[in-house]
Amino acid sequence: MARRFVGRAMGAVVSPIIEAVDVDGVVRRIDVEDIVERIDINELLARVDIDAVLERVDLNRQIERVDVNAIMDKVDINSLIERSNLKRIIARSSSGICGTMLDLCRNQIGVLDQMVQQIGRCRCIFSRHKPPMLPPRPTSQTKKHPQKDTPCPSPSQMGLALQGRFAGFLPRFLANLIDTTLVV
Numbered sequence: 001m002a003r004r005f006v007g008r009a010m011g012a013v014v015s016p017i018i019e020a021v022d023v024d025g026v027v028r029r030i031d032v033e034d035i036v037e038r039i040d041i042n043e044l045l046a047r048v049d050i051d052a053v054l055e056r057v058d059l060n061r062q063i064e065r066v067d068v069n070a071i072m073d074k075v076d077i078n079s080l081i082e083r084s085n086l087k088r089i090i091a092r093s094s095s096g097i098c099g100t101m102l103d104l105c106r107n108q109i110g111v112l113d114q115m116v117q118q119i120g121r122c123r124c125i126f127s128r129h130k131p132p133m134l135p136p137r138p139t140s141q142t143k144k145h146p147q148k149d150t151p152c153p154s155p156s157q158m159g160l161a162l163q164g165r166f167a168g169f170l171p172r173f174l175a176n177l178i179d180t181t182l183v184v
Contacts, residue, residue, distance in 0.1 A: 106171075107158065109170060109171050109174060110158060110162040110171065111158045112170060113167070113168035113169065113170035113171055114134070114158060114162070114168070116168070116169065116170055117135075117168050117169070133150060134150045134161060134162065134165055135162075135165045135166045135167075135168060136165065136166060137164055137165050137166075138164075138165075138166060
């Protein structure tokens with residue numbers, strides 16, 4: 001009962017005051033820029049639960065709204081290829097493959113040449129006690145510093161061991177054959 005009385009009394013007093021106040025005039029007097037400057041954005045963002053916001057977002061619905069074809073129409077593919085140096089990448093990869101194949105052929109020719117030289121010298125047939133040796137390196141040889149003979153490694157390591165050494169008959173013959181075939 002007391003509540004009703006207080007409610008009626010307040011209503012009788014407050015209602016004429018609210019009607020008398022010009023709300024639009026009060027709002028016009030408020031400086032919104034000043035209020036925004038007082039707000040600490042970092043403190044406000046610290047109160048936001050990002051995980052809760054992201055749970056409410058339907059990513060599939062948002063992705064469906066994206067027109068991928070329209071985006072791709074705006075992409076300049078030729079400019080993108082120019083900037084990526086795709087031509088250089090293709091040239092490097094193809095030259096890498098060709099270089100690997102050429103190294104493999106050189107290795108096989110070197111191993112075959114060593115076999116031919118060993119048979120030609122008859123070291124492998126008549127002198128089993130002395131292992132086959134690699135050809136010498138093209139360095140100046142003196143009586144004080146003679147080159148040491150290097151034994152032949154296994155065929156799998158022969159290509160690497162032959163690098164920087166004199167070529168035998170077979171590689172020179174094949175090189176001459178290729179030169180005369182391609183040049184003529």
